[in-house]
Amino acid sequence: MTTRKLILPIFLLLTILLICCSPQLAPKLPEVTEAPAPLPMENPDAPQSPEPDAAENARSPLALKITNGHLMNSKNEKIQLKGMSLFWSQWAPEFYTFETVKNLKEEWNINIIRAAMAVEHNGYLENPQREKEKVKQIIEAAIDLDLYVIVDWHDHHAEDHLQEAKQFFAGIATDYGHHPNLIYEIYNEPLDVSWSNVLKPYHEEVISAIRAHDDDNIIVAGTPRWSQRVDLAAEDPIKGENIAYTLHFYAGTHRQELREIAKIAMEKGIALFVTEFGTTNADGDGPVYAEETREWFEFMDQNNLSWCNWSITAKDESSAALLPGTTPSGINRKENISTSGKLVRDELLESSN
Numbered sequence: 001m002t003t004r005k006l007i008l009p010i011f012l013l014l015t016i017l018l019i020c021c022s023p024q025l026a027p028k029l030p031e032v033t034e035a036p037a038p039l040p041m042e043n044p045d046a047p048q049s050p051e052p053d054a055a056e057n058a059r060s061p062l063a064l065k066i067t068n069g070h071l072m073n074s075k076n077e078k079i080q081l082k083g084m085s086l087f088w089s090q091w092a093p094e095f096y097t098f099e100t101v102k103n104l105k106e107e108w109n110i111n112i113i114r115a116a117m118a119v120e121h122n123g124y125l126e127n128p129q130r131e132k133e134k135v136k137q138i139i140e141a142a143i144d145l146d147l148y149v150i151v152d153w154h155d156h157h158a159e160d161h162l163q164e165a166k167q168f169f170a171g172i173a174t175d176y177g178h179h180p181n182l183i184y185e186i187y188n189e190p191l192d193v194s195w196s197n198v199l200k201p202y203h204e205e206v207i208s209a210i211r212a213h214d215d216d217n218i219i220v221a222g223t224p225r226w227s228q229r230v231d232l233a234a235e236d237p238i239k240g241e242n243i244a245y246t247l248h249f250y251a252g253t254h255r256q257e258l259r260e261i262a263k264i265a266m267e268k269g270i271a272l273f274v275t276e277f278g279t280t281n282a283d284g285d286g287p288v289y290a291e292e293t294r295e296w297f298e299f300m301d302q303n304n305l306s307w308c309n310w311s312i313t314a315k316d317e318s319s320a321a322l323l324p325g326t327t328p329s330g331i332n333r334k335e336n337i338s339t340s341g342k343l344v345r346d347e348l349l350e351s352s353n
C-alpha cells in the first residue's frame with residue numbers, strides 16, 4: 001500500500017477517535033434512570049405477598065427465638081413474656097377489641113395478649129369467618145401496640161380437627177407470619193391422649209402447614225393431660241426450630257408435683273411456655289389461691305417461663321379478672337377488677353415488661 005493510500009483510513013480513524021473522546025462532541029446517550037416505583041395497589045383487598053420473612057424478623061427488635069430451651073430476644077438475651085389471656089372467643093366476644101388490648105398494655109403492663117379462639121361449642125368449626133375475624137382484631141391490635149400475641153386453637157379434641165387447624169394456621173401464617181409479634185399455639189389442652197401416637201403427629205402436620213409460609217415464629221405445642229405432661233413431650237420432642245411446649249396450671253389444683261414434672265422436662269432441654277394459668281381451681285372457679293399463685297410466679301421467674309393469666313372476662317367466676325358488668329373501657333378502673341385480677345395485675349405492674 002502506498003503512503004497516499006494510507007492517508008484516507010488514518011484520517012477517518014483520527015476523526016472517529018476525536019468524536020468519541022470529546023465530551024462535547026460525543027453522541028448524547030439517554031441518562032440511565034431507575035425504573036419508576038410501582039404505584040400502590042388501588043384495591044386494598046388484593047392479595048399482597050408477605051415481606052421477606054427470616055431477614056425481616058432478624059432486623060426487628062421484637063424477633064424471638066428458642067435457644068437451648070430458652071426463649072430469647074433479638075439481642076440473644078433470655079426474655080420472659082407476661083400478660084393476659086382473653087376468654088373463649090365465642091362467649092366473650094366483647095373483649096376482642098383494640099380498646100381491651102390498649103388498656104391492658106397501658107394499665108396492666110402486659111407485653112403479651114392471648115386470643116383464645118374457640119373451636120367447638122359454636123366456635124370456629126361452625127363460624128370460621130366470624131371467629132377468625134375476632135382473632136385478627138387482636139393480632140392487629142398487638143402489632144399496632146408493639147405487643148406479642150398468641151393465637152390459640154382453643155380446643156380439647158384438635159386431633160379430630162386436623163384439616164381445619166392446618167387450613168386456619170396456614171392462613172394466619174400467610175397473613176401475619178412476617179410480623180415477629182405472632183406466636184402460634186396450635187392445641188390448647190389435649191385430654192389424656194398419647195403424645196407420640198396422637199399429639200406429636202398432629203403437631204408435625206400443623207407445624208409443617210405453618211412453616212410453608214413462616215419459617216421462624218415461635219410455635220407452642222400442647223401436651224397430654226390438659227397440657228401438664230410436658231415430661232412426655234421431652235422424651236420424644238418434635239424436630240424443628242423455635243418450638244416450645246405448653247404447660248398449664250391452676251394454682252388450687254396443681255402444685256409442687258406439677259413443678260417437678262416441669263423441671264424434668266426442662267432438664268431434658270425443651271422450652272416450656274405457660275400460655276394459660278389460673279389462680280383458682282382447675283375448673284376456673286373456687287377460692288383464689290394467692291400463696292400458691294405466688295409460688296408459681298417465683299418458679300416461673302426462676303426458670304424464665306413466659307405466662308398468660310386466664311382470663312380477661314367479666315363472668316361471674318373467680319378466675320375472671322373483671323367483675324360482672326365490666327366493659328373494655330372499664331378495664332382501667334380498679335373497682336372493676338376481681339380478687340384474681342388484682343393479684344395478677346400487681347405482679348404485672350411489678351415486672352419490667
Ligand code: MG
Pocket residue numbers: 053054057177178179180214215216217
Ligand atoms: Mg416469621
